[in-house]
Amino acid sequence: MFGSVLNKLRKSIRRRGALGTVRHAAARLARPLLALAPAERRMRRQKAERDRAFDERYGVDTGGVIPLDQLRIEGTTWEQGVPYWGIDPDEFARLLAALPVRPEEFTFVDYGSGKGRAVLLAAGQPFRTIVGVEFAPELDRVARENLRTYRGEVKCRDIELVCGDALEFELPQRPVVCYFYNPFEGEIMSRVVARIADSHRAAPRDIYVLYANPRHREVWDRSGYFEAVTVTGDFAVYRTVRTGSDG
Numbered sequence: 001m002f003g004s005v006l007n008k009l010r011k012s013i014r015r016r017g018a019l020g021t022v023r024h025a026a027a028r029l030a031r032p033l034l035a036l037a038p039a040e041r042r043m044r045r046q047k048a049e050r051d052r053a054f055d056e057r058y059g060v061d062t063g064g065v066i067p068l069d070q071l072r073i074e075g076t077t078w079e080q081g082v083p084y085w086g087i088d089p090d091e092f093a094r095l096l097a098a099l100p101v102r103p104e105e106f107t108f109v110d111y112g113s114g115k116g117r118a119v120l121l122a123a124g125q126p127f128r129t130i131v132g133v134e135f136a137p138e139l140d141r142v143a144r145e146n147l148r149t150y151r152g153e154v155k156c157r158d159i160e161l162v163c164g165d166a167l168e169f170e171l172p173q174r175p176v177v178c179y180f181y182n183p184f185e186g187e188i189m190s191r192v193v194a195r196i197a198d199s200h201r202a203a204p205r206d207i208y209v210l211y212a213n214p215r216h217r218e219v220w221d222r223s224g225y226f227e228a229v230t231v232t233g234d235f236a237v238y239r240t241v242r243t244g245s246d247g
C-alpha cells in the first residue's frame with residue numbers, strides 16, 4: 001500500500017515536477033469541498049434532472065459524472081483524462097449547427113465517447129459513418145448497450161465503438177469530423193493533435209474539429225495545422241489549414 005503510494009508520487013513528480021504535484025494533490029483534495037458549494041450543488045442537481053429526462057425518454061443510461069479513478073483503465077493516460085460526463089443535447093445541437101459541412105460526406109469520430117451520448121446524438125444526422133473511441137471498458141460496455149436500446153431518431157446506422165486509448169486510434173482515411181468534449185488535459189491533446197496532423201499529411205482530406213468546453217484551445221491554435229472556423233465561449237470549430245493547392 002505504502003509502496004504503491006510512493007510509486008504514484010514518484011511518477012507524478014517525474015511528470016509534473018514537485019510544485020505541480022503539490023498543486024495536483026491540492027486540487028484533488030479540494031474537489032469534495034467544492035462539491036459542497038451551493039452553486040455547484042445546484043448545477044449538479046440540474047444536470048441530474050436533465051440526465052434523467054434524456055435517459056427515460058430514449059431508453060438509455062448516459063447520465064452521471066464518473067471520475068476515472070473509479071474505473072479500471074489500462075496504462076496511465078487516465079491520470080490526464082477528464083471524468084465521464086455526457087454532453088447536454090442542446091449544446092451538442094448548437095455545436096453541430098456550426099459545422100459547415102454536409103454530414104453525408106463525413107465520418108464523425110468521438111474522442112472519449114464514454115457511455116455514448118454524443119454518438120447517439122450524432123446518429124440523428126446522416127453522417128456517412130460514426131466511430132466512438134473510449135478507453136474505459138466499463139463505459140464502452142454501457143455505450144454498446146445504449147446503441148441497442150436507443151429510441152431516438154437514427155439517420156446513420158454505420159456506428160462502430162472502439163474500446164481503446166485515443167492516443168492509439170488511427171483516424172479513417174476519409175473526410176472526418178473529430179469531436180472532443182474536453183476529454184483530456186493539454187499534454188494528451190497535443191499528442192492527439194499531432195497524430196491527426198500526421199494522418200492528414202499521409203492522406204490529405206477535409207478534417208474538421210468540433211471542440212466543446214475547449215479548455216486547451218491553445219494546442220490547436222499553436223499547431224499551425226488547423227485554423228479556427230468558429231469560436232464561442234462554449235466551443236470551437238477548426239479545420240485543417242487550406243493551402244493554395246487545396247483549390
Ligand SMILES: C[S@@+](CC[C@H](N)C(=O)[O-])C[C@H]1O[C@@H](n2cnc3c(N)ncnc32)[C@H](O)[C@@H]1O
Nearest residue numbers: 081085086087112114117118135165166181183
Ligand atoms: C467529458 S466525457 C465525454 C463523453 C462523450 N464524448 C460526450 O460528449 O457525451 C470524456 C470521456 O473521455 C474519456 N477519455 C479520457 N481520456 C481518454 C483517452 N486517452 N482515450 C479514450 N478515452 C478517453 C473518458 O473516459 C470520458 O468517458
